[in-house]
Amino acid sequence: MPLWQIDIYPAENQVDRDGARTSEEIHELGLGDDVSVVFARGFLVQGDFGIEQATQLAETLLSDSVTERSVVAIAGQEILNAPPPSIASDQVRLVNVLPKPGVMDPVAASTISAARDIGFDVQAVRTMRKYWISDLDDESFQTICRRALSNDSIEQVVTGALNMDQLDVGAAYDFELITVPIRDLDDVALERLSREGQLYLTLVEMQTIRDHFLSIGRDPTDIELESVAQTWSEHCSHKTLAGRIHYRGVDASGTPNADERQYDNMLKETIFAATQSIRKTLGEDDWCVSVFKDNAGVVTFDDQYHACFKVETHNHPSALEPYGGANTGIGGVIRDPMGTGMGAKPVCNTDVFCFAPPDTPADELPPGVLHPRRVMKGVVSGVRDYGNRMGIPTVNGAVYFDKRYLGNPLVYCGNVGMIPVGMEDKKVHAEDLIVAMGGRTGRDGIHGATFSSAELTSESESLSGGAVQIGNAITEKMVLDVLLQARDRGLYHAVTDCGAGGFSSAVGEMGEGVGAEVWLDKAPLKYDGLSYTEIWISEAQERMVLAVPQEKWDELRQLCESEGVEVAVLGRFAPTGRLLLTYHGETVGDLSMEFLHDGRPPVIRDAVYNPPKQQPLNVPALSCDQNSQTLLGIMGSLNVASKHWVIRQYDHEVQGGSVVKPLVGPQCDGPGDAAVIRPLLTSNRGLVISCGMNPHFGDFDTYHMATSAIDEAMRNAVAVGADPSKIAILDNFCWGYTDRAETLGSLVRAAIACQDLAVALGTPFVSGKDSLNNEFSYHDASGDKQTIAIPPSLLISAMGQIDDVSKAVTMDAKAAGNMVFLVGETKAELGGSHFALVRGLSGGNVPAVDPERAKATFAAVHRAIQNSLVRSCHDLSEGGLAAAATEMAMAGGLGMTLDLDAVAGIAQTGLSAPELLFSESNTRFLVETTPQNAGAFESLLGELRVPVARVGTMTASTQLTANFGGGSVLDVDLVVAKKTWQEPLNW
Numbered sequence: 001m002p003l004w005q006i007d008i009y010p011a012e013n014q015v016d017r018d019g020a021r022t023s024e025e026i027h028e029l030g031l032g033d034d035v036s037v038v039f040a041r042g043f044l045v046q047g048d049f050g051i052e053q054a055t056q057l058a059e060t061l062l063s064d065s066v067t068e069r070s071v072v073a074i075a076g077q078e079i080l081n082a083p084p085p086s087i088a089s090d091q092v093r094l095v096n097v098l099p100k101p102g103v104m105d106p107v108a109a110s111t112i113s114a115a116r117d118i119g120f121d122v123q124a125v126r127t128m129r130k131y132w133i134s135d136l137d138d139e140s141f142q143t144i145c146r147r148a149l150s151n152d153s154i155e156q157v158v159t160g161a162l163n164m165d166q167l168d169v170g171a172a173y174d175f176e177l178i179t180v181p182i183r184d185l186d187d188v189a190l191e192r193l194s195r196e197g198q199l200y201l202t203l204v205e206m207q208t209i210r211d212h213f214l215s216i217g218r219d220p221t222d223i224e225l226e227s228v229a230q231t232w233s234e235h236c237s238h239k240t241l242a243g244r245i246h247y248r249g250v251d252a253s254g255t256p257n258a259d260e261r262q263y264d265n266m267l268k269e270t271i272f273a274a275t276q277s278i279r280k281t282l283g284e285d286d287w288c289v290s291v292f293k294d295n296a297g298v299v300t301f302d303d304q305y306h307a308c309f310k311v312e313t314h315n316h317p318s319a320l321e322p323y324g325g326a327n328t329g330i331g332g333v334i335r336d337p338m339g340t341g342m343g344a345k346p347v348c349n350t351d352v353f354c355f356a357p358p359d360t361p362a363d364e365l366p367p368g369v370l371h372p373r374r375v376m377k378g379v380v381s382g383v384r385d386y387g388n389r390m391g392i393p394t395v396n397g398a399v400y401f402d403k404r405y406l407g408n409p410l411v412y413c414g415n416v417g418m419i420p421v422g423m424e425d426k427k428v429h430a431e432d433l434i435v436a437m438g439g440r441t442g443r444d445g446i447h448g449a450t451f452s453s454a455e456l457t458s459e460s461e462s463l464s465g466g467a468v469q470i471g472n473a474i475t476e477k478m479v480l481d482v483l484l485q486a487r488d489r490g491l492y493h494a495v496t497d498c499g500a501g502g503f504s505s506a507v508g509e510m511g512e513g514v515g516a517e518v519w520l521d522k523a524p525l526k527y528d529g530l531s532y533t534e535i536w537i538s539e540a541q542e543r544m545v546l547a548v549p550q551e552k553w554d555e556l557r558q559l560c561e562s563e564g565v566e567v568a569v570l571g572r573f574a575p576t577g578r579l580l581l582t583y584h585g586e587t588v589g590d591l592s593m594e595f596l597h598d599g600r601p602p603v604i605r606d607a608v609y610n611p612p613k614q615q616p617l618n619v620p621a622l623s624c625d626q627n628s629q630t631l632l633g634i635m636g637s638l639n640v641a642s643k644h645w646v647i648r649q650y651d652h653e654v655q656g657g658s659v660v661k662p663l664v665g666p667q668c669d670g671p672g673d674a675a676v677i678r679p680l681l682t683s684n685r686g687l688v689i690s691c692g693m694n695p696h697f698g699d700f701d702t703y704h705m706a707t708s709a710i711d712e713a714m715r716n717a718v719a720v721g722a723d724p725s726k727i728a729i730l731d732n733f734c735w736g737y738t739d740r741a742e743t744l745g746s747l748v749r750a751a752i753a754c755q756d757l758a759v760a761l762g763t764p765f766v767s768g769k770d771s772l773n774n775e776f777s778y779h780d781a782s783g784d785k786q787t788i789a790i791p792p793s794l795l796i797s798a799m800g801q802i803d804d805v806s807k808a809v810t811m812d813a814k815a816a817g818n819m820v821f822l823v824g825e826t827k828a829e830l831g832g833s834h835f836a837l838v839r840g841l842s843g844g845n846v847p848a849v850d851p852e853r854a855k856a857t858f859a860a861v862h863r864a865i866q867n868s869l870v871r872s873c874h875d876l877s878e879g880g881l882a883a884a885a886t887e888m889a890m891a892g893g894l895g896m897t898l899d900l901d902a903v904a905g906i907a908q909t910g911l912s913a914p915e916l917l918f919s920e921s922n923t924r925f926l927v928e929t930t931p932q933n934a935g936a937f938e939s940l941l942g943e944l945r946v947p948v949a950r951v952g953t954m955t956a957s958t959q960l961t962a963n964f965g966g967g968s969v970l971d972v973d974l975v976v977a978k979k980t981w982q983e984p985l986n987w
Contacts, residue, residue: 004054005075006043008063030362036134047122091135096158097150098128102443104470124167153320178222199229208601223533223589230501232600241267243603247748270751274758295336297766309799310336311414313771318411322378324470330386330413331471335497337417341424343487344417347679349387351397354410366778384649389473394650395675396689401638407776407788426494430575432547437567438479439542442526475542482565491556498543506545515576520583532583609745611701617844624968633838634879641984659805665812670891673719676808688800690716696832698792700846702746706753707849711922713798715875721808722800724858730797731768736789760851811874813892819934820952824924826907835918854923860944869937876924882917890974895957900964906947913969
């Protein structure tokens, strides 16, 4: 059967944009300044047809005849290897980049399906990219191939001609039951088995497994050992945070060891306890529906629907393969609401990314680390492609930069869904069928859950490439459509997503209270050759697992077939209390559910935290020009600069419910505080989505970092109109190696802060996720081990509600002559601030939160918005008052004058102009009102005893000015400020 190679080039009158983009990326990565590249995308198609049919396939299905031209020949023929004439060089090199065998190739899968639909006998397809590169020395050429053109985790590089005559689609698997002789292993051998087998379990856990099998008189099979490792992994069981911790920290006054506590389950006694306390206080008015027990948290919305929210991380896979890691990160979190209760419809996405600075010199990268610019582009495009293709708007997010994210970028992805009232619960029944729906199973994602629980090293790229999955959004969209139909027709009793751990986790969790019998040979496979264990632990994407009554199976199967969605019975939920795994009738695994879920030995850890000793920050006396240059420096810093390059790649409008989008104002370029969506188009009731995070504050005290993150998420939501009495929040802890007592102590202190402030504000946590061991180790040129640990990074995501979206407020200034008010007290809190960063200063007080005042302030601002007294509202965060005023004015195309003497009237006494301008104190808003409403606004907040002062006026100019003590202390041209703000990431 012939193997056809089809190359697709730009048409004669078209620009080779991909070639130019690749040349630019090589330059940006510091790998070459004058490298010319010509690009072609290609297909290897194996099928029983001749040249005429292959040409027809190329011209009608694979290319656009208006903008592209195609070349078709038998694979490896000389015609395809001649360099295109557009490179003015006598010497060029051809590079072919293909997915490695077994790596998911969504375009190839779609091509096979489409080709067969129109009558072509296509057996197999692989996509490829072809680059012709101008002459380089061997070392530069190999570096470009490795760092710019390919990713060794998932791709193979072939230079020169492709000497292939058929595609390898997998060899048949010869069954062999593998037993692991664990009973005879000593401690050293147990640790080696854990490490080399990528189980990543502790010695105590390995000893527990050994002792269990000693007690039953046999050794485990490989699939039994893998099942336990998946279930006991940090990623799936959260064993550190849910374990026993002896904590010695500091009390509120900073006294060491005064805050000494013993936790039996730290998460349960802090985060969960906060929610339980709030729900008890709410009583009959409790609006939490399902918290910390399903794939997503669920709260009430209206009489017909509940809203659910989940945020996940996909950090380690994104470090190895940014596009695939982020792609499946968003795909996986979309499946969380789909697998919540009886299934929710996803209505919007969120994302938050943490990267190393994209201008990091290439020669400073440790071995095994991708360039942060490449990581950033891959992550953004991965989330973009999946969300856009599924037809789900991405409405909110943030991007943070810190050099400590070099080895471990953080990729937080979130999804909000709507579920009908009464569908929030589920229950597996004995004798229900275990049904797999959606994508086929392949080798992608093997050891994903255990890999995500380990520290990355310079060898991770080669050792753990299989832990990276590649998603197919179109398949997931089809699964979603069928799932919602099946839900409404009552065709199943329970559903969950197939994520970390694959079938092992999904079936294991669903069958925990009953028992399960799984027939692994019944799973639909992408290709031959998978072992029974690979089938069981594969994390191949777009799969859901359902508990289906036997009498409903035929109807479900017919529904799936009518929509082109694969579905298969994998077994039954047998009332045995055991997990029985078979392959073609042979028993390959038999574990008790009790040992699998409750047999893990408790993790007992010490945690110690003493915040670094506070150093004073000596604020220099700055002139007007120096303050102005400082402001421009802040606006142009990566963490404050516009993220429009990221934002504009996402679809915010699909589903038609977006009200307040990420970019606002007349030019749609102002940094919105939060998103407002109308999830039900028949109602004006809305959801508000926001987030808060500031890793810099954690360098001073993780307690204040955590409370500041909650405060920021809350004030972002309140700023657009959310009711602060009904905001649900989610926690995502990303930390370094928590086996160190001081690292774990910093996390415990952050969790205590979360509990304290959540209870004070009446804001319950409804879901969360942690990602630990985010460190990267390598050996430097001298052979010494170096480790890069991420800063403590707590993301707080908030989901609020607004009764009428027509009352939503945006941050862009609306009209000249309007009054500007500052709400909240300004303090000498420049620790971790952008002022300190830009000025090269250290020390200072990190911003703290006054819980009682914060609650009153949020309620007062919300009441003012509800009373239509507010024209625009913007929270104060990075860069303080000066940055917020700049953003508000330039987003509205207006100017602003500020009176810092009025600011000083509601500030800590004795603050200097730089402190008044750049302090990042929490719980503050900049509010614009009309002259007619100014008095009412000021009176309302005064009555509620919330600090408020009339500090400025909107003007028709393009200047932002500020006066203090009778002189000018700030004078910035907002046209210049806007250009400075947009330039750093204007890619």
